[in-house]
Amino acid sequence: MTESTVLGAGTSSGAATAIRVLLADDQALLRMGFRMVLEAEDGLEVVGEAADGASAVQMAGALRPDVVLMDVRMPGMNGLEATEQIVRAHPDSRVLILTTFDVDEYAFDGLRAGASGFLLKDTRPADLVQAIRTVASGDAVVSPRVTRRMLELFGSHLPTGAAGQGAPGGPDPRLARLTARELEVLTLVAEGLSNAEIAGRLFVSETTVKTHVGNVLGKLDLRDRVQAVVLAYETGLVRPG
Template identity: 75%
Template sequence: MIRVLLVDDQALMRMGFRLVLEAEDDLEVVGEAGDGGTAVDQVRALAPDVVLMDVRMPGTNGIDATRQITAAHPGTRVLILTTFDLDEYAFAALRAGASGFMLKDARPTELVAAVRAVASGDAVVSPRVTRRMLEMFAGALPRPAAPPADDQDPRLASLTPREREVLVHVAEGASNGEIASRLQLSEATVKTHVGRILAKLAARDRVQAVVLAYETGLVGPRAP
């Protein structure tokens, strides 16, 4: 059973999400919160698997709440709810530790699939959308003052040359299938490489690995 906490300052929105999720046999809504501060308290008390988090709320916003939750409760995944697919707030929440984002007007089937994906450890932001967001807000990413002598950020030192190559393709928005085709590997092998990359970088999921690739300068936004 996947335990879900709903966080939104609109009670009708929470009710709609609850009706959709509780219609599924494997999903259970264990609590609700109308602001980020209450959400942090609810996560501590209820230990949900997934938090559906609005970003724009009175008091503690969803970004700060996400940062606190992911830092203190690594087993709890946060799925951001946003009105716009390129919302700067959603991007900030990804950097704060969220595992993905989705639009509030998503179809019920999309919401259910997203919750299941996040609970299983996957990210629900498509690679291409992730790249578009990172390119749009690349100026907000901290960049190294000067690259190391070997032109490699210390955070990437544990990666093999092949893993670095795979990470570049991931950050450029390629799916596992596309990477397999480009590098002439099986999709299963690419999936294994991605798993090792996440483990070595201590990244919660694919989204966090992409953010790190931009932060370290491994890849950069393309010119318009």
């Protein structure tokens, strides 16, 4: 198998509706491991493998995958640049950043680049599969544990002013579009709470929380929950620690 590989499409009747996945990682053994996990699952199809960012961008354009599993550190064009190019050119292709947290300093930048979430490389196979299905459905993967860990590591790069102040000029005008309850929900999302946890905190149903999250995304012109977390910290609505 070459370093950048296009794999044959499945021939079963369900192949047309399978979630199409592109793997982008410079380590062939890791790609092989991910492929073995994903191909053992019904409804998932690995359509290609790329060993660097440039190949990932090219293959994303040719194959139009539903989801790209993207390593951050690759030779030549890195995963962040590749993510930005793929998301801009092919908004229907979702990107999941793969990171090892202890060494990757750029996961937050990956979210800014348009990734729909990020996973640890040692994620359990079942969680990897679920994350791909979640992202392919149009949602984002920002688990409370990962969000909190991200803030611990990258908090020094985020605003430190008073909550909601954002730039020195005062509160960010985008936040004025939200109701008091929507602002409260956005704050809890940015703190890493799941919909169920937010529902418990606010004494409302999980369906109500989902409605509020949808309203927040719509009013702020955000693609998903990940972008909501990024905006909350960039505007200073929530502060690290």
